[in-house]
Amino acid sequence: MLTKSEIYEATVCDYTAEGQGIAKVEGCAVFVPNAIFGERCRIRIERAQKTWAAGKIVEILEKSPHRVNRECEVAKLCGGCDFWHMDYAEESRLKADRVRQALNRIGGENLEEVPILPAPTCQSYRNKAQYPVAQRKGKAYAGFFRAGTHQVVENRRCLILPEEMDQVKDAVIDYVDQFRVSVYDETTGKGLLRHIYVRKGVVSGQILVCLSVNGRKLPHVPELLNRLQKIPGFTTLVLTVNQKQGNAVLGEEFITLFGPGYIEDTLCNLNFRLSPRSFYQINHHQAQRLYQAAIEQAQITKADTVLDLYCGVGTISLAMAAAAGKVIGVEVIPQAVEDAKDNARRNGIENAEFFCGDAGKAALELEAKGIRADVAVVDPPRKGLNADTIEALHRMSPRRIVYVSCDPATLARDVALLKEKGYRLQNALAVDLFPRCAHIETIVCLSKLADTHIEMEIDPEELNTITAKVSPTNLTPEREAAIREAFQYYGLI
Numbered sequence: 001m002l003t004k005s006e007i008y009e010a011t012v013c014d015y016t017a018e019g020q021g022i023a024k025v026e027g028c029a030v031f032v033p034n035a036i037f038g039e040r041c042r043i044r045i046e047r048a049q050k051t052w053a054a055g056k057i058v059e060i061l062e063k064s065p066h067r068v069n070r071e072c073e074v075a076k077l078c079g080g081c082d083f084w085h086m087d088y089a090e091e092s093r094l095k096a097d098r099v100r101q102a103l104n105r106i107g108g109e110n111l112e113e114v115p116i117l118p119a120p121t122c123q124s125y126r127n128k129a130q131y132p133v134a135q136r137k138g139k140a141y142a143g144f145f146r147a148g149t150h151q152v153v154e155n156r157r158c159l160i161l162p163e164e165m166d167q168v169k170d171a172v173i174d175y176v177d178q179f180r181v182s183v184y185d186e187t188t189g190k191g192l193l194r195h196i197y198v199r200k201g202v203v204s205g206q207i208l209v210c211l212s213v214n215g216r217k218l219p220h221v222p223e224l225l226n227r228l229q230k231i232p233g234f235t236t237l238v239l240t241v242n243q244k245q246g247n248a249v250l251g252e253e254f255i256t257l258f259g260p261g262y263i264e265d266t267l268c269n270l271n272f273r274l275s276p277r278s279f280y281q282i283n284h285h286q287a288q289r290l291y292q293a294a295i296e297q298a299q300i301t302k303a304d305t306v307l308d309l310y311c312g313v314g315t316i317s318l319a320m321a322a323a324a325g326k327v328i329g330v331e332v333i334p335q336a337v338e339d340a341k342d343n344a345r346r347n348g349i350e351n352a353e354f355f356c357g358d359a360g361k362a363a364l365e366l367e368a369k370g371i372r373a374d375v376a377v378v379d380p381p382r383k384g385l386n387a388d389t390i391e392a393l394h395r396m397s398p399r400r401i402v403y404v405s406c407d408p409a410t411l412a413r414d415v416a417l418l419k420e421k422g423y424r425l426q427n428a429l430a431v432d433l434f435p436r437c438a439h440i441e442t443i444v445c446l447s448k449l450a451d452t453h454i455e456m457e458i459d460p461e462e463l464n465t466i467t468a469k470v471s472p473t474n475l476t477p478e479r480e481a482a483i484r485e486a487f488q489y490y491g492l493i
């Protein structure tokens, strides 16, 4: 065990899922924030356990060529981003490698490389902001939580957000100060304003402002609107009633104070309606590339039924509808399902159906009704698929499963589980939707082993001949291997 407060010299040899550097000291993994792969550092141990320790850089003895000056003023304090201390080339490399390592270690793969689609820009890319609000000496301020705390770090200009979002924040803070609107205090549970939520349609330019309040009313609404209407694109103001303890931003109830209560945006040439609650990928450009990759990997034909589990407002389902016979989307949040139905209508799409419910349970019910999916798309939250979903996929036996994931570890776990059900990994691609932050999106395609023989164009007659022949002689090794695999799949050998 390492000694607390002691300083050790070590080289950073890897990264954690949260983007911290890992250095090995006397066989013990030391997690070091702000450290870059290859750097030789003097590290002070802050916390020591048997197999791991947490440390801080005291001095960098050999600096990485990827180390840069932080462009963001509050990067060191703010818990929002993780990578302002390194260049984007290193960030992309480590993200792709994290996906590769997860698929190999947990998913049982043996991949030498996972390709990544890096983002074309690291700035102003987010289409959604959620600022917690706090108060100091009677003056309100907003920003982001300090890593691992609920302490608000004031951020005047957040570089990953478009400028209008900071303008909204400033306008709301100005209004709060002028009209002495109370600010929520977590410790007492008193005070009104909790969070400023802003969503922007990147193509439409429309802005939705949703204020999370510990109450049902807001004073001086016209004066607030007066300020917000000066911001280009401001379209609608909504209140969300959030009277529960905890860090959820949105409550259950929404009250529209101005405008339609939603905004519109265009994604993959489709028009979408977005309410505050609806899930919508926060990086518009990269989301389009992600969905494009999903469409390519799904290899859909007009005869196919596509099942889109965890469909949100129907983005992937609707982007795939033109190529498919039919798409069925399943989503647990009723408001998102309503949006998805409306999105189908507003785009004139008639071959899409949406159901509200738990993905796994709904898929099992659909399967029991005799509905089969030729292709399945799953895009679950971080915890990944549950047992019901895996079981439903197994029973429905789609030819291909396109898995969009925001957590490489749970993705890799599910890949291993799906492999047990007769699937195999066809390809994996990381797509960076979150530059400067440790999150990474991955898309993988799994196919039923039987696909091999379709892809290799082995016809069933040939299979019969070969069964009879037992040992084929006129085949290339690849073809023989594919046929063997197909035999195994059909239980012939």
Ligand code: SAH
Residues within 6 Å of the ligand: 279, 280, 281, 309, 310, 311, 312, 313, 314, 315, 316, 330, 331, 332, 333, 336, 357, 358, 359, 360, 379, 380, 381
């Ligand atoms: N595919 C969509 C949404 C992906 S985010 C898109 O790309 O825009 C994941 C979605 O899963 C969210 O909309 C969330 O509300 C939904 N979800 C979470 N748990 C679920 C469950 N158990 N069953 C169905 N949907 C669920």
